[in-house]
Amino acid sequence: MNALRAVYDFVTGGSIVAPAGLALALLCARFGAIWLVAILSLTLIASTFERP
């Protein structure tokens, strides 16, 4: 379990928002490239509100 957590933290930097936002961006990208950029931008903003 600790190894799994370490891999998760290594890939995501410990963020919960980033992978969730990425998944949403991948889903919405079918509506156009602007959606991909917009949702990833919002994800970046939201991820900075996680605890440092």
Added chain:
Amino acid sequence: MSLALLALTTFLASAVEMVEAATIVLAVGHTQGWRAALGGTLAASLALVALIVLFGGWLANAAALRGVELVAGPFLVLFGMAWLRKAIWRYAGLKAMHDEAAIYEREVAMLESESERRAGFAVAFQGVFVEGLEVAVIVVTFAASRAEGLLWAAAGAAAAFVVVAALAVVLRKPFARVPENAMKGMVGVMLLSLGTFWIGEGLGLTWWAGDVTLFLIAGIYLALSAGIVAVRRVKAAA
């Protein structure tokens, strides 16, 4: 897409991580001897090169396959976001700036209390391997762009390694004046932009201005980051 951009990104990423690794190696060298410090550094470097050759070679062969960008792109987005938000937190004053001098002092104090001589080798190995692993993964991921991507990305990382190692040998003290946070932020923007662009390519999306869109995306993320820092600073001061 410019291969030089891949090399520049891995150069900056490698430089940031190697500056941090150099602090640990220097602390080991000064307290437990240079044999342990350089031995650990060499062993970790060889392990990282082996990882890059093994996985990078495999991914470079798969670069021609359709949709491989959809594997590499999300990795770059997650890595880029992690690097960028850390830089944003530091600029906004929400997280302490990386202080190489303080880290060096802490490592020296820890190593001086350690009587086991092999600890120096292990600490140097771990320091270089852990700091270099993220760069190795980025280099491997860049192999997905095309076969030459691996060579250019590896060359960028290797160049930074050589520069930082040479400076460490000459100066023999931690690099306190390197603008680590600015470099971290730049790497974050580049990784996030490349990842976004590759996901779009993998999904078959039409980018507004062709390959130039990559730089537009980078501009958007850069402006957004500056905005977040400004707002968070004002909020923190209020």
